[in-house]
Amino acid sequence: MKKITIAIDGYSSTGKSTIAKQLAKALGYVYVDTGAMYRAVTLYAIRKGFVSETSEHFTKLIAALPSVNLKFVYNEELGFSEMFLNDENVEKEIRTLAVSKLVSKVAAVKEVRTKLVEMQKEMGKEKGVVMDGRDIGSVVFPDAEFKVFMTASPETRAHRRYKELLDKGESVTYEDVLLNVRSRDYIDSNRKESPLIIAKDAIEFDNSDMGLIEQFERMHNYALRIIKG
Ligand code: DC
Secondary structure (H helix, E strand, C coil), X not given: CCCCEEEEEECCCCCHHHHHXXXXXXXXXXXXXXXXHHHHHHHHHHHHCCECCCCXXXXXXXXXXXXXXXXXXXECCCCEEEEEEXXXXXXXXXXXXXXXXXXHHHHCCHHHHHHHHHHHHHHCCCCCEEEEECCHHHHHCCCCXXXXXXXXXXXXXXHHHHHHHHHCCCCCCHHHHHHHHHHHHHHHHHCCCCXXXXXXXXXXXXXXXXXXXXXXXXXXXXXXHHHHC
């Protein structure tokens, strides 16, 4: 069967990674979470003191980029890949609200995007990949055969994210999470470098009121139709 590239873009906490993982599993494709890559660079920048809520030293971050080594390592037990930053498993740390609060700033840095987009193109060059992010259908794989743009209301997304963070034992308020969702939407959509846009040939998918099973079945059918041509 022919292999295609599946690009899943959209706002934060729209469930992109859930659907992308399910699709990759069903099709036997590789799943790449590009948000994890931007989060890992952000964690690096936080640790080095290159970014905080009140300061930005992006010239230093750019100079240090060659020593930021990222890789995904497949965890057989969990059934998905984990993010490694300079050989350290940072999968848990990159999902904290502390990183979420600063990641949009770091993801707006041109040199960071150039480095990560290049890695993403390399990872998907054989096709048979489901990649999720913000600019996959517009910049990384403009020729992807199947492009999806996921949306849901900010409140629905904040509720999902709030629940996830509570389940992980983080002490956060719903208001703080909603604020973060709105502020990331704003920065991601208004930045100069590859802003979050709906690629013109993407299908828009609002899952505010849709269950996971229905969502998966619809996307899977779409993908199969394209694959079978
Ligand atoms: O998908 P996520 O919430 O884990 O992504 C984290 C941040 O990274 C998000 O606020 C925007 C940025 N991002 C990006 O700019 N481009 C991508 N391809 C993926 C993520």
